[in-house]
Amino acid sequence: MMSPNLRIALRFLTARKRSMFMSLTGIVFGVGFFIVTQAQTSGFEQFFIKTILGTNGAIRIQDKFQPSLFTMRGGESEANEGKPGFSIEAESSRKYVEGVEDPARISEAVRRFGNVSGVSTVVQGIVNLVTDVGTGDARVYGIQLDDHLAVSDLGTQIIRGSLADYRETPNGSLVGSVLAQRENLRVGDGYMLEVGGQMRRYRVSAIYETGVSDIDRVRVYLHLSEARSLLKKPIGASFLQVNLFDRDRAREDARSMEVVIGHAVSPWQAREKTWLAVFSALRFSSAITVSTIILISGLGMFNTLAMLVIEKTKDIAILRSMGYTRTDITRIFLWQGVLVLIGGVVLGWVFGALATYGVSKIPIRIRGIFTSDSFVVSWQWEHYAAAGIIAAAVVLAASWIPARRAARLEPGDVVRGTAL
Amino acid sequence: MKTTDTTTTPAAANTGEGAVIRCENLQRFLGKDEGRVQVLRGVTFEAKRGQVCAIVGPSGCGKSTLLYQLGLLDQPDAGSIWIDGELMSNTSDDLRTAARSRHIGFVFQFHFLMLEFSALDNVMMPMRKLGRLGPVEMEARAKLLLDAVGLGQKTHRLGTQLSGGEQQRVAVARALANEPSLILADEPTGNLDAANSTLVFDLLARLAKENNQAVVLVTHNPEIAQRCDVVRAMKDGLFV
Numbered sequence: 017m018m019s020p021n022l023r024i025a026l027r028f029l030t031a032r033k034r035s036m037f038m039s040l041t042g043i044v045f046g047v048g049f050f051i052v053t054q055a056q057t058s059g060f061e062q063f064f065i066k067t068i069l070g071t072n073g074a075i076r077i078q079d080k081f082q083p084s085l086f087t088m089r090g091g092e093s094e095a096n097e098g099k100p101g102f103s104i105e106a107e108s109s110r111k112y113v114e115g116v117e118d119p120a121r122i123s124e125a126v127r128r129f130g131n132v133s134g135v136s137t138v139v140q141g142i143v144n145l146v147t148d149v150g151t152g153d154a155r156v157y158g159i160q161l162d163d164h165l166a167v168s169d170l171g172t173q174i175i176r177g178s179l180a181d182y183r184e185t186p187n188g189s190l191v192g193s194v195l196a197q198r199e200n201l202r203v204g205d206g207y208m209l210e211v212g213g214q215m216r217r218y219r220v221s222a223i224y225e226t227g228v229s230d231i232d233r234v235r236v237y238l239h240l241s242e243a244r245s246l247l248k249k250p251i252g253a254s255f256l257q258v259n260l261f262d263r264d265r266a267r268e269d270a271r272s273m274e275v276v277i278g279h280a281v282s283p284w285q286a287r288e289k290t291w292l293a294v295f296s297a298l299r300f301s302s303a304i305t306v307s308t309i310i311l312i313s314g315l316g317m318f319n320t321l322a323m324l325v326i327e328k329t330k331d332i333a334i335l336r337s338m339g340y341t342r343t344d345i346t347r348i349f350l351w352q353g354v355l356v357l358i359g360g361v362v363l364g365w366v367f368g369a370l371a372t373y374g375v376s377k378i379p380i381r382i383r384g385i386f387t388s389d390s391f392v393v394s395w396q397w398e399h400y401a402a403a404g405i406i407a408a409a410v411v412l413a414a415s416w417i418p419a420r421r422a423a424r425l426e427p428g429d430v431v432r433g434t435a436l
Numbered sequence: 437m438k439t440t441d442t443t444t445t446p447a448a449a450n451t452g453e454g455a456v457i458r459c460e461n462l463q464r465f466l467g468k469d470e471g472r473v474q475v476l477r478g479v480t481f482e483a484k485r486g487q488v489c490a491i492v493g494p495s496g497c498g499k500s501t502l503l504y505q506l507g508l509l510d511q512p513d514a515g516s517i518w519i520d521g522e523l524m525s526n527t528s529d530d531l532r533t534a535a536r537s538r539h540i541g542f543v544f545q546f547h548f549l550m551l552e553f554s555a556l557d558n559v560m561m562p563m564r565k566l567g568r569l570g571p572v573e574m575e576a577r578a579k580l581l582l583d584a585v586g587l588g589q590k591t592h593r594l595g596t597q598l599s600g601g602e603q604q605r606v607a608v609a610r611a612l613a614n615e616p617s618l619i620l621a622d623e624p625t626g627n628l629d630a631a632n633s634t635l636v637f638d639l640l641a642r643l644a645k646e647n648n649q650a651v652v653l654v655t656h657n658p659e660i661a662q663r664c665d666v667v668r669a670m671k672d673g674l675f676v
Contacts, residue, residue, distance in 0.1 A: 020564035027552040334548040337509060338562040338610075339537020341530055428510030431500075431544060431622070 021344050024335070025351030028324060035320040036352075040360050042313020043407050047364025049309060050403040052371040052393075053302040059376075059394035060386075061295035065263075067386040068288055070169030071226045073136070073257035074266045076287065077122060077273065078280045079114050119253035122277050126258060131269050133259045134166030139240060140254040141247035146208040146215070147199045154195060155234045156209065158243020167259035170224060170237070177203035177222030186239065188221035192232035196223045209236070209246060216246055227387030307406055314410035317356060321349060321418035325425075332422055333430035342423040349422050353415025360411070361404045368403065455518070456539075456617045456650040457506055458482040459525075462515035464501055475501045477673035478515065483650040483666070485617065488641050490661040491654045493670035499654040500622050502670070506652060507540055507620045508532040520617055537566050541611030543640065543653075545623040548607065551595035555582055555606045558595065562613045581609035585639050601632030608639050612647070619644055621653035625660060633657065 029036055116122055119137040126135050139158035144151050161183055165171050171179060175193060181203075182188040191201055201207060205220045218238065225232055244250050260266055266283035273281045285292060325332070332345055340348075376393040464476040475498045483489045491499045504510040506517065508524055517525040519539050524532060541562075549558050559578040563569055569577060582591050585605040587598075595603060604624065611619050621640060625633035637660050644651045653664070661667050668675050 020561070023564070024550075024561075027550075031552060330546075330548050331550050333509075334542075334544075334550065335561075336533065337507065337536060337540075337542045339533055339565045339614075341533045344565070426510070428504040431504065431509065431548075 020340075021347045022351050025348045025355060028328065028331075028348065029352050029355060031327065032320055032324055035316070035323070036356060039313050039317040039320055040356050040363075042316055043310060043357065043360025043411065044363045044367055046306065046310030046313055047361055047403040047407050048367035048371055050303065050306045050406065051365070051368025051399050052375055053306050054299065054399040054402070055368075055372040055393040055395065056375060056391060057295060057299040057302055058396060058399070059392040061292070061299070062394045063388065063392040064291060064295065064386050065284070065288075067227050069259075069263060069284055070173070071228060071231055072284070072287065073167045074260040074263045074284050075258040075270055075273070076282050077116060077126065077256040077258060077277065078254075078282065080117060080279050116253040116256055116279060117251075119256060122256060122279065125277050126256065126273060129269055129273065131260045131262055131265050133261050134163065135259075136160065136163040136167040136257045137240065137253045138164075138255050138257055139243045139247060139249050139252075141211065141243070141249070143236075143246070144210040145195070145199060145236070146210055147201060147205075149198075149200045151210075152195075152199060153234060154209070154236050156243050156247065157235055157237050158240040158247070159237055160240050164237075164257070167257045169226075173224040173226050174222045175225045177220065179222060182221035182237075185219055185221055187216070187218045187242065188239070189218045190222050190224050190237035191220050192235050193223050193225040194229055194232040195234060195236070196220065198233070211246060212248065214246070218242075225387065227383075229383060303402075310403075310407050310410050313360075314414040317353060317411055318414035318417065321352065321415055322421070324352075325349070325418045325422045328422070329425060329430050332425050333427040336425075336427035337431075345425075346419045346423040349419035350412070350415050353411050353419075357408055357411040361407050364403060364407070365400050368400070454484045455482040456485055457517070457519055457652070459502075459506060459512075459517045460515055462502065462505055462512050462517070464498075464505060464510070465513050466501070475673050476505065476512070476515075479670075479673070479675060481506075481668065481675070483618070483652050485648045485650055486645055487666060488644060488651040488653070488664045489666040489668065490664035491652065491668050491670060492656070492658075492661050495656075497670040498673040499670050503620050503622050503652065503654050506618075507542060508536055537562065537614065539617050541614065541616040541619045543604070543607050543611045543619065543621040543624040545626040549595035549598075549603050549610075554592045554594055555587055555598065555602075555609075556591040558606055559609045559613050562610060566614050568614070578609070578613065581612055582606070584643060585609045586635075601628055601635065604628060604632070604636050605639060608636060608643070612643055612649075615647065615649075617649055619649055619651045621651065623654055623656065625655065625657055633660065637663065 123135045123137065126132055136159060141156050143154050143156050145154040161179065170190070174190075182190055196202070199207065201220050201223075203220050203223060206217055207220070208215050208217055238246065260269060263284065267285055270281040270283040335345065372393050372395070375391045378391050379389060380391055382388040458481070460480045462476050462479040463474065465472055466475050467473050479498070479502055481502070491502065493499050501510070505512050508517070508519075512525055515525065516523060519535055522535070524535050550561065553561070556575065556578050559581055560574050563574045563577065579588065579591055582588055585608055587602060587605055587609070590598065590602065595606070598606065604627070608624070611621075619640065624640065625636050628636060640651060640653070641663070653660075655661050670676065
């Protein structure tokens with residue numbers, strides 16, 4: 017059975033239909049816009065993370081560092097015959113040795129981490145790429161194809177040619193789409209790589225596109241042995257690219273790996289912290305901006321309920337005379353806020369979901385930090401929960417003050433005509 | 437039997453035998469600072485079951501203030517109030533509210549119906565709060581009461597769809613809803629024409645008698661006052 021307070025609240029709601037409808041509409045739009053802006057900013061952020069993880073892996077193991085702990089001694093005195101009374105171990109600035117000296121041993125150690133799904137040894141170097149068009153800078157990445165496919169999305173980034181051709185061709189190469197376009201290279205074309213006065217000929221087996229223009233403009237993948245020979249790096253590696261089952265544990269795993277292997281280990285969050293900070297700031301900024309819509313509708317709600325309390329003073333007095341307590345009166349007005357809130361949030365969720373779907377279908381060409389031909393959205397329940405929580409906080413705060421005011425009315429004052 | 441009592445009778449008030457409501461030495465100040473006025477100057481009063489008591493007097497003499505004190509809508513500055521033998525003055529707001537729900541029905545000059553609700557809903561409102569009856573019994577009792585006040589055919593009309601006299605009759609039915617032992621009426625006929633005044637008063641008196649309830653009403657209408665069992669006249673915050 018419906019409680020008497022809820023029943024009264026429902027009827028009171030109809031007393032100021034237009035104002036209540038406006039408040040409801042404000043909440044619907046506030047919640048909806050909050051969801052759609054969060055879906056967009058999160059969507060682009062997730063897409064960016066997916067792109068950089070699929071290209072550069074979750075963790076990169078680079079230069080070896082030397083032990084940096086040193087001991088400070090003090091407290092020498094005659095009493096202890098000039099011997100130090102205490103010593104402190106402190107860390108000095110690290111000294112790094114470029115690259116990974118023994119990639120096989122380090123790979124083996126890293127693979128023992130439970131969260132590691134793959135490790136790829138990479139030898140890199142800067143070269144000149146010479147074609148009929150001209151000469152340009154390029155960055156060679158020497159890889160073992162199968163190892164690298166396990167730590168990247170290279171397999172799905174091929175837009176022309178095939179990995180099978182690359183696998184079977186000793187001088188085959190994978191060329192970035194922007195570089196290929198700039199140098200007018202097509203699958204099957206030959207070109208020269210020059211470094212240290214030595215020139216070698218390679219064949220374009222496939223063209224890939226990561227969507228990150230900085231990569232697609234310069235990177236050329238060669239077989240590891242070929243790269244070692246070209247770059248004159250017969251042993252060691254420039255870095256190891258590591259993939260994880262749970263990418264969100266990258267920071268913790270990186271810290272543990274540093275301790276175990278004595279190399280600088282950078283998780284993807286540290287590598288991409290600038291872009292991640294930009295996305296985070298955008299998301300926060302849009303949340304604040306859109307929340308003002310909810311805030312304004314909350315103010316409208318407050319105004320409506322405050323007016324309703326003035327209009328309903330006699331009803332409040334008669335309810336009090338019939339035995340309704342101050343708590344009942346508070347609840348009657350809070351119920352009105354809650355009813356508008358529930359309606360606003362549910363309709364706002366529906367509106368937000370529909371708007372998110374609509375936005376995801378808008379064609380837009382994005383090139384730069386990633387590649388997309390439409391708005392990227394992220395469907396996360398947290399956005400809906402956050403919108404609901406913000407709306408609840410605003411509406412309940414807006415309802416609480418008029419509700420308390422209504423409850424404090426003295427019925428004697430109202431019937432005597434001295435209330436308010 | 438009608439008695440006209442124009443003097444305070446402390447002996448009767450102190451005994452309180454059979455009194456539904458009794459107050460002693462009630463004092464009430466209204467206003468602040470220089471505007472502070474003593475509206476009740478030590479009023480003693482009681483009403484018994486089946487009695488219809490009228491409180492008369494000029495405007496501003498404290499009649500309505502006394503009624504609100506008796507109805508526990510307002511707290512006295514001094515003095516005591518008993519309802520059905522239970523001391524109710526200076527108790528918590530929740531206790532006084534609960535006592536209103538169980539023991540007291542109000543009829544005001546301006547009906548104070550809740551206009552968004554039907555006549556039936558208005559009468560069921562106090563019953564819903566008390567929760568003594570189930571939904572079916574509540575509706576049946578509300579219909580019975582509306583029938584008794586001659587509105588059996590208009591139970592589903594909203595307050596706005598009823599005439600002034602009809603609204604006041606709904607207010608009478610609402611006051612009787614929880615079978616209170618005491619009905620307090622503040623000029624219940626003050627806003628009605630002569631015919632409706634007689635109708636409403638007759639209803640109130642008859643139903644209260646039938647249910648052995650006490651009625652205390654404030655009125656300016658001498659004809660209504662004359663028909664009450666007890667008439668108490670007030671002047672300057674005291675019974676005279």
